[in-house]
Amino acid sequence: MALNHRGQTYAIETKPAPYDEDKSNNSYAEKDHFGGGVVGHQQQQSHNGEQSGYLSAAAVITCEPSAVGGANICLESVGEEDEEGVRKVLHMGEGDILSTQGHLVVETPHIDTIADIPEHDYPEATPVRGRKTKKRTPGDYVVKKIKTESGVEIEKKVKIYSQRYRKAWQRLPECRGWLRMGSTMERAHCSVCNKELTAGKSELLKHAATKKHQRRMELAAAGQLGGAGAPVEDADMPVMRPSVMEGTPHHTVDLRSDTVTYPSIKMKEAMFRAPMGDDVFGEDPTVKELEKKIASLLGKESALLVPSGTMANLICVLTHCWTRGSEVILGDQSHLHVWAQGGMAQIGNVHHRALKNLPDGTFNLMELKSFVRGDDPHWPVTSLVAIENTQNMIGGKALPIRWLDELGTVCQELGLPLHCDGARLLNASVAVGQPPSRLVKHCQSIAFCINKGLGAPMGSLVVGSKEFIDRAIRVRKVLGGGLHQAGMFAAAGIYALEHVAPRLAWDHTHARAIAQGVKEMHSSAVTVDLKEVQTNMVLLHTDNIRVNAKKFCERLAMVSDDEAEELDEQTIVMMLPITDTVVRCMTHCALTKSDIASVVKKLKYVINEYDSLVFLEYKIEVGQT
CATH class of the missing domain: 3.90.1150.10 (Aspartate Aminotransferase, domain 1)
Incomplete structure (x- = not known):
């Protein structure tokens, strides 16, 4: 057992073990399924000669420190019937267990540290169902007997590591053609049975010997296994990911982001048929059409197509903050602050100052006023206020209309432009039941994405006044954002606006x-x-x-x-x-x-x-x- 300072928290997870009612054969040696050390609990004779139990499960110690004081022991099945076992393990007297309603709270003032739980309360595990079980000590070591060159047998402590998948196992005759690495390094995958397996040689050989596996191997070899085909003989083929499992029905649902979508067939057709020109020379008609549509949608004069949302935000910031030593005020949970790599500082020499975002995605307007710098030459010059709608890190919150109006008034009083990171602005529009132009009424610039939620393969737009866009073109050029034949991507955006947005x-x-x-x-x-x-x-x-x-x-x-x-x-x-x-x-x-x-x-x-x-x-x- 790993020992640490008193007052820390540890988790001890368990795997259920059978409990013998007659208390004549209760010894357990279950393998850890979470990666911790294994401890076997046995029935022992009490001082008065009667049988008394420990816990009806094998405790697996993971030793994960927690932020709170005290110590947590995770058990899979603990109830009133296990009170005696809990007392035995923790050496408690009467009345120490405060509750046993699923969540046991135990006070142990007589235990200063976890080290005070004696090791002899965890006896050596004995074989289960006739299987040979190696001797283990509490914690992460196993005792092995080895012979030296002189023939003397000695005991040596060897650290226990979790079993990991080995590619060499694919060359075993029993595993050839079906064995692949599973979802993690500790898992294996059978491509004909479409099953995740424990990455252990004995477990794999046991699976290979099952009748079901052998029957499916025969079907696969005969080409009769739907979709699986014959076993692959090349043991050096690339490792298969779970998302391409074969055999029984399966599918992958990707919810990591709304950027993981692929263009539909109709969107691809629109891209294929789009008229194109060189957009760097301003000659691509499809790009011009998309820019006009987006500018009209948001109630602004002009728009500019750029490759990504990160570039769109950076272009807006650099276009507003035209001189060195400028400063942007933004929310501490905003994409610009958390996920943009500090690009405005790296590339534009622009400083930013973060306000604390409230749970609804807004920030305190009085605090905003206090953040605005004066004319002291020691300070950067406050040049821009930036918001995000919807708020990614706060769960996709749509900013309230009333707050946006108040913010617009404050920015006007302070003489500061307002920028909106509107990567998912249409989602906010649907949530609040207002047109997108209403949400950016007080904004002088907007970054609008067509590949987030709308399903286009790439592209974002910088939106603002004609004068603002003229300057933004210069910034786009120096950032390498000019696209030549960009009409196909613009066509995807037009299709998304007409068919996906609704x-x-x-x-x-x-x-x-x-x-x-x-x-x-x-x-x-x-x-x-x-x-x-x-x-x-x-x-x-x-x-x-x-x-x-x-x-x-x-x-x-x-x-x-x-x-x-x-x-x-x-x-x-x-x-x-x-x-x-x-x-x-x-x-x-x-x-x-x-x-x-x-x-x-x-x-x-x-x-x-x-x-x-x-x-x-x-x-x-x-x-x-």
């Missing part, structure tokens, strides 16, 4: 359906706030004890054997961890109702797995020094 409300409905499915679980491991779902974005919050954001996304991106059998489908769901505890899920135009139904089913199954990890929490008192 159905954005469906994306919002799909997002709410996913959030509703998670909410119905009443989970404490993974939660969602339905009131926060306004557009096509859902933020899921993990408890960081049973699961964090990264592990949750990794689990969604794989399919276990039990899951495939129980759900009768294999769905890979891809989401994005944006913090340690927050997962972002974004719906888009490529999704169908059946996709959403599969996502909800998958989420409920996975969340139920984590909810079954009931956790035991006990406090460690820190003594006076």
Whole structure:
């Protein structure tokens, strides 16, 4: 067991083990399925000669420190029947367990550190069902007997590492043709059975010997396995990703962003037939048409096509902040502040100052006024205020119309231009029920994306007055953003405006359906706030004890054997961890109702797995020094 300072928190996750009612054969040695050390618990004789139990599961110690004081022990099945076991393991007396209603809270003032839980309470595991079990100590080491060159047998502590996939296994006669790496380095994948397997040689050989696998290998060799084909004999072929699994029905639903879509056939036809010219010389008619449409949509004079949203924002900032030493005031959760690599400083010598974003995506206007610099030569010159609508990092919030009007008034009083990062402005328009031009009424520049939500393969537009766009063309040139025959991309944008934009409300409905499915679980491991779902974005919050954001996304991106059998489908769901505890899920135009139904089913199954990890929490008192 890894020992650390008192007052820290550790998680001990468990894998269920069978419990013998007659208490005559309760010894457990289950392999860790989360990557921690393994501890076996056995029944022992009490001092009065009667049988008394420890826990009815093998504890797997992961030692993940938490931000709170005390210590957490995660157990999969702890109830009143396990009180005696909890007392035994923690050496507690009567009355120490405060609650056993699923969430046990245990006070242990007599334990100063986790090291005070004696090691002899975790006896050596004994063989289960006749299998040979190696001796293990609590923690991450296994004791092995080895012979030296002189023939003397000695014991040596060897660190236990989690089993990892080895490409050399593909050359084994039993594994040739079907073995691939799975969703992680600790998983393997059978391409004919379409199953995720534990990456261990013995486990793979056991799978290869099953009748089901051998039958499917015969069918694959005969070309009768739908879609799988014959086993591949080249053991050095590239590793297959789960998203191209063969065999039984499966599909991947990508919810990492609304930029993961591909052009539809009709959009491609529009791109193919688009008249083109050289846009750098201002001669591309399709580009001119798109720019005119966007400028009219947002109620501005002119627009300029550029390759990306990041470039569109940077062009707007540099066009406003024409001199060195300028400063931009923006929100601390805005895309310009968090995700743009500080481009305005790197390239434009522009400083920026961040206001704290409120939960609805706005910021305090009085604080904004206090941030405006005076004429002191020691300070940069405040030259621009920037907002984002919708707010990405705050869950796709649409900024309130009233606040936008108040902000416009304040900026006018201060003599400062207002820029809007409107990458998903049409989503905000649908959410608040107002035309896009109303949302940017007070803005002097807008960055508008056609590849986020609208499904075009690339492109954004800088929108503003004619004078502003004339200067923006110069900035676009120095950034390398001039496109020559850009008409095909402009045609995709025109098609998206006419055919995809009218159905954005469906994306919002799909997002709410996913959030509703998670909410119905009443989970404490993974939660969602339905009131926060306004557009096509859902933020899921993990408890960081049973699961964090990264592990949750990794689990969604794989399919276990039990899951495939129980759900009768294999769905890979891809989401994005944006913090340690927050997962972002974004719906888009490529999704169908059946996709959403599969996502909800998958989420409920996975969340139920984590909810079954009931956790035991006990406090460690820190003594006076």
